Amino acid sequence: MSAPVNPQVQTSAAAAPSATSPTPLRVALLGCGVVGSSVARLLLSNREALAARVGRPLELAGVAVRRLGRDRADLPAHLFTTDAEELVTRADVVVEVIGGIEPARSLILRAIEHGASVVTANKALLAEDGPTLYAAADAAGVDLYYEASVAGAIPLLRPIRESLAGDDVRRVLGIVNGTTNYVLDKMDSTGAGFSEAVAQAQALGYAEADPTADVEGFDAAAKAAILASLGFHTRVRAADVHREGITEVSAADVAAAAEMGCVVKLLAICELATDPESGAAGVSVRVHPAMIPRTHPLAGVREAFNAVFVEADAAGQLMFYGPGAGGDPTASAVLGDVVAVARHRVVGGLGPRESAYAELPVFPMGRAVTRYYISLDVADRPGVLAAVATVFADHGVSIQQVRQVVHETDPDREGTRSPGAELIIVTHAAPDAALSATVGALANLDAVRGVTSVMRVEGD
Amino acid sequence: MSAPVNPQVQTSAAAAPSATSPTPLRVALLGCGVVGSSVARLLLSNREALAARVGRPLELAGVAVRRLGRDRADLPAHLFTTDAEELVTRADVVVEVIGGIEPARSLILRAIEHGASVVTANKALLAEDGPTLYAAADAAGVDLYYEASVAGAIPLLRPIRESLAGDDVRRVLGIVNGTTNYVLDKMDSTGAGFSEAVAQAQALGYAEADPTADVEGFDAAAKAAILASLGFHTRVRAADVHREGITEVSAADVAAAAEMGCVVKLLAICELATDPESGAAGVSVRVHPAMIPRTHPLAGVREAFNAVFVEADAAGQLMFYGPGAGGDPTASAVLGDVVAVARHRVVGGLGPRESAYAELPVFPMGRAVTRYYISLDVADRPGVLAAVATVFADHGVSIQQVRQVVHETDPDREGTRSPGAELIIVTHAAPDAALSATVGALANLDAVRGVTSVMRVEGD
Structure with a gap:
C-alpha cells in the first residue's frame, strides 16, 4: 500500500x-x-x-x-x-x-x-x-x-448506501433487467408473442443466445438481493428472493393489461414488511412480472432502459433512470x-461497507402484500359471480373491480361446450398466500372452466 | 443501545x-x-x-x-x-x-x-x-x-462527484427550484397568471412571503453554479451564471407553449461547450425559462418536485427525480x-473534494447554443414574411417552423390600426447572441408592430 x-x-x-x-x-x-x-x-x-x-x-x-x-x-x-x-x-x-x-x-x-x-x-x-x-x-x-x-x-448503490445512510429505506421497486424490459416493451408495442420478441431482442444484441438468466429472472433476482441487502442492512442472497420470469407472459396477458390501462413489466421489489401475526419486522424481496398502470413513471421505461424507485422515510420517493447495461x-x-x-x-481511508446490523428475516412470498389480476373462463349461467365472490370472501380477499365479457360460442374451438363468459377480477391488496389460495379454490369451482390468466398488479 | x-x-x-x-x-x-x-x-x-x-x-x-x-x-x-x-x-x-x-x-x-x-x-x-x-x-x-x-x-452531487468520477459529464439539465416549478405548473394546468399562481404557492407554503430568490432565479443559479463546478471540475460562481427568472412569463406565453405541444419550465443548464471561433473548450451555465416538448420527461415533473438529467460520455443519459425541498x-x-x-x-479517511483542475472558462450567454420561439405582431400585407425571413438569414439563424395567424381587428383596442397578423417562429439551434440580435433587428422592421413574446426552446 x-x-x-x-x-x-x-x-x-x-x-x-x-x-x-x-x-x-x-x-x-x-x-x-x-x-x-x-x-x-x-x-x-x-x-x-x-x-x-x-x-x-x-x-x-x-x-x-x-x-x-x-x-x-x-x-x-x-x-x-x-x-x-x-x-x-x-x-x-x-x-x-x-x-x-x-x-x-x-x-x-x-x-x-x-x-x-x-x-x-x-x-x-x-x-x-x-x-x-x-x-x-x-x-x-x-x-x-x-x-x-x-x-x-x-x-444506485452509492446513493442507497451513502446518500440515504441517514434515512430509512422502506421500498425499492424497479426495472433492473434491460433484456426483459426490451422483450416486454416489444410485446406491448407490436403485439408480438414472447418467443418472437425474444428472437428480435437476440437479433439486436439485447438478449444472449441462451437468454435463460434474463428471461427466467435470475439476473434481476441477484440484483434484488444486492439492493435489499444495502437498503435494509440485512444479508439477502439470491436464493432468498422469490423469482418468477417472463416466459409465461403471453401476448394475451399483455393485451389484457393494455385493456386495463396497464403495461406488463418485470419488477424487482424489495420492501420492509411486518409479519401479520407476530408484528415482527422483516423484508420481502421478489422478482416477478406485474401489471402497472400506464400513468406510472415505470410504465414509460422503454426498450432496454432501467429505472428504480427508492422510497425512504424522510426523503420520500426518489427515482433513478438510465441505461442499465451496455459496455460504455x-x-x-x-x-x-x-x-x-x-x-x-x-x-487514505476506506469506503463504507455493506452493513448487516439489522439482520431482518426474509419473509416467504406468501406474506408479501400485493394485488392480483385474475381472468376466469366461466359458464354463462346465473349464480356464477356469487359463487366466485364467495371464494374471495372466504379467503379474506376483497375485490376491487370485476368485469364480465360474454363470449359468442366458437363452434370450431369449443363446439361441445355450453356458452361461456370471461370474468376479469382485480383484487385489493392482500397477502400473496391468500391470493394464491383463492386462485386454487376458484379453479376447483364447478362454474369455473379454467383460470385463463393470473398476474400481480403493482404500482399504486 | x-x-x-x-x-x-x-x-x-x-x-x-x-x-x-x-x-x-x-x-x-x-x-x-x-x-x-x-x-x-x-x-x-x-x-x-x-x-x-x-x-x-x-x-x-x-x-x-x-x-x-x-x-x-x-x-x-x-x-x-x-x-x-x-x-x-x-x-x-x-x-x-x-x-x-x-x-x-x-x-x-x-x-x-x-x-x-x-x-x-x-x-x-x-x-x-x-x-x-x-x-x-x-x-x-x-x-x-x-x-x-x-x-x-x-x-445528485454524490453521483456526479463520485459515481461519475471515471466518466466525463457533458451536460446537466434540470428543474432544481420547486417553487418556480409549482408556479409554472399551476399556470399551465389552470391558466392562471404569474401573480395569481405565486399567491397560490404562498398560501400553500411553496413560496416565501418574499419570493424573489426563487422567482428571479437566484436559487436555481446558485445550484447551477454548484452543479457546473462539480460536473466540469471548474470553479463556477453564481455571478458567472446567466440568470433569468420567471416573472416575465405570462399566461399568454404558457398558452402559446401549450399550443406548440410544449410546457414552460425554469431550467438550469450546464454544458460543456466549444468556442466557435477559437475552438477552445469552455462551459456554459445558465438559468432561464424555456419551452420543452410535453413528451420530454422533464415536462411531466409536477408541483414542487425536482428532476435533473445528467449526460456523460460513457454513461449516456441519466435522470434523477424526487422532492427538491421540504424539511424531511x-x-x-x-x-x-x-x-x-x-x-x-x-x-479514517476524507471524502472526495470538489476539484478544479480543468479550469475551463465560463462562456458568456451569447455563446450558448439554444433555440428561440418568437411571436411577432405584424402588419397583414404581402412581403412581411419575406422581410422577416431575410432578417433571420442575415443573422445566420435558420427557421425550423413558421406559422401565421390573421387577427380580426379589435376595434376597441386597436381601432386606428390596419389589420394585423401574428407570426410565430421557432428557430433551429444557434448561438444566443445571433438569436438575440435577430430579435433586435426584427423589432426595427417596418412591418413588425411589436415583438409579442420571446422564449428559448430546449429539450430536443
Whole structure:
C-alpha cells in the first residue's frame, strides 16, 4: 500500500497530478468482453482526467483473458495474459468483469489477499456469496466496490448506501433487467408473442443466445438481493428472493393489461414488511412480472432502459433512470468505483461497507402484500359471480373491480361446450398466500372452466 | 443501545457500535427552521440505526438559534443556545442550515478551524464563496459536504462527484427550484397568471412571503453554479451564471407553449461547450425559462418536485427525480452527509473534494447554443414574411417552423390600426447572441408592430 502523503499537501495531491508522487497505481483487468474492453479503452483515453481526480496516474497493468491472440479493443498485445492468478498479485486495484462464480471468486479473494482493492460488476457472485468477499476485504483492509453490478450506469448503490445512510429505506421497486424490459416493451408495442420478441431482442444484441438468466429472472433476482441487502442492512442472497420470469407472459396477458390501462413489466421489489401475526419486522424481496398502470413513471421505461424507485422515510420517493447495461455505461460505473478506491490508496481511508446490523428475516412470498389480476373462463349461467365472490370472501380477499365479457360460442374451438363468459377480477391488496389460495379454490369451482390468466398488479 | 460484538462479523467495528469505542460524536446544529428541526428530530429518533452505520453514537450537542424561548420540534430546552460561536468549538460535526452568507460563513470557518467536519445545505454561500470554505477544510484536514444544497433529497452531487468520477459529464439539465416549478405548473394546468399562481404557492407554503430568490432565479443559479463546478471540475460562481427568472412569463406565453405541444419550465443548464471561433473548450451555465416538448420527461415533473438529467460520455443519459425541498427530504440529504463525515472520523479517511483542475472558462450567454420561439405582431400585407425571413438569414439563424395567424381587428383596442397578423417562429439551434440580435433587428422592421413574446426552446 502506498505511504500517506504529507497531510499539508493532501488536497493538491488529490486535485492535480503532483511531481512528488508520480508512481502510477496499477490496475489489473480480469475479463475483456464488452464491458472489459470499454473499461480498458476509457482507462487509456481518459488518463489525464483520471490522474487529476485520483491524485496519481492509473496504469493498466494487464488484462487477463482466457485465450490470447484475438484482436481486442485496439489494446497493445503485451498487456494481455492468460495468467490471471499472477496478474492480480501485481495490482493495486483489480477490476473483475468476468462474471459467474468461478474463477471470479477465487481471483477476487486472491487479489484481496495480496492487498489489492477490488471493483466488480459481478451480481451473481455478490448475491451468491457476497459475505465471503466482504469479510475478506475487511480482514485485509481493502475496498470492495460494486456499483456496476446493478442497473449499469445508473448511480444506485452509492446513493442507497451513502446518500440515504441517514434515512430509512422502506421500498425499492424497479426495472433492473434491460433484456426483459426490451422483450416486454416489444410485446406491448407490436403485439408480438414472447418467443418472437425474444428472437428480435437476440437479433439486436439485447438478449444472449441462451437468454435463460434474463428471461427466467435470475439476473434481476441477484440484483434484488444486492439492493435489499444495502437498503435494509440485512444479508439477502439470491436464493432468498422469490423469482418468477417472463416466459409465461403471453401476448394475451399483455393485451389484457393494455385493456386495463396497464403495461406488463418485470419488477424487482424489495420492501420492509411486518409479519401479520407476530408484528415482527422483516423484508420481502421478489422478482416477478406485474401489471402497472400506464400513468406510472415505470410504465414509460422503454426498450432496454432501467429505472428504480427508492422510497425512504424522510426523503420520500426518489427515482433513478438510465441505461442499465451496455459496455460504455457499465464501464462508467466501474471507473467511478476505480477512482474511489484508487483515491483511498492516495489519501487514505476506506469506503463504507455493506452493513448487516439489522439482520431482518426474509419473509416467504406468501406474506408479501400485493394485488392480483385474475381472468376466469366461466359458464354463462346465473349464480356464477356469487359463487366466485364467495371464494374471495372466504379467503379474506376483497375485490376491487370485476368485469364480465360474454363470449359468442366458437363452434370450431369449443363446439361441445355450453356458452361461456370471461370474468376479469382485480383484487385489493392482500397477502400473496391468500391470493394464491383463492386462485386454487376458484379453479376447483364447478362454474369455473379454467383460470385463463393470473398476474400481480403493482404500482399504486 | 445494543452492542452485539461478534468477532465473526469483523465488519462490526464499522457496522455496529462497539463496546470499546462508545464515546459519542458530538453534532452541533446551526439553525432550527424547517430543515434544522427535521434534522434534530431524525438524529434523536434514529439514534440506534445511525450509531450502527457510523460505528459510534451521534449525540446532538446543541442547537444554535437566534432567539431562545420558542417551542421547537419537541427538543429539550437545554440543547438550545444563542451562542453559535461557542457551540461550534465543542462539536465533531457541525451542521449549518441557517442559510445566507453571514453569519453562516464565519461559523463554518470557525468550526473548521476547531477541527470539526461540516455539513451544509447553504447553496448561496457555496456558490458565492465556496473556494474559501474548500481551502479551509483542506488546510484543516476535515470534510465539507453539501449534498442538501442542490435538489433536496435527490442524491445528485454524490453521483456526479463520485459515481461519475471515471466518466466525463457533458451536460446537466434540470428543474432544481420547486417553487418556480409549482408556479409554472399551476399556470399551465389552470391558466392562471404569474401573480395569481405565486399567491397560490404562498398560501400553500411553496413560496416565501418574499419570493424573489426563487422567482428571479437566484436559487436555481446558485445550484447551477454548484452543479457546473462539480460536473466540469471548474470553479463556477453564481455571478458567472446567466440568470433569468420567471416573472416575465405570462399566461399568454404558457398558452402559446401549450399550443406548440410544449410546457414552460425554469431550467438550469450546464454544458460543456466549444468556442466557435477559437475552438477552445469552455462551459456554459445558465438559468432561464424555456419551452420543452410535453413528451420530454422533464415536462411531466409536477408541483414542487425536482428532476435533473445528467449526460456523460460513457454513461449516456441519466435522470434523477424526487422532492427538491421540504424539511424531511432536505434533512435526509443532510443526515446522509453527517453519516459519511462522522464515519470518516471513526475509520479514517476524507471524502472526495470538489476539484478544479480543468479550469475551463465560463462562456458568456451569447455563446450558448439554444433555440428561440418568437411571436411577432405584424402588419397583414404581402412581403412581411419575406422581410422577416431575410432578417433571420442575415443573422445566420435558420427557421425550423413558421406559422401565421390573421387577427380580426379589435376595434376597441386597436381601432386606428390596419389589420394585423401574428407570426410565430421557432428557430433551429444557434448561438444566443445571433438569436438575440435577430430579435433586435426584427423589432426595427417596418412591418413588425411589436415583438409579442420571446422564449428559448430546449429539450430536443
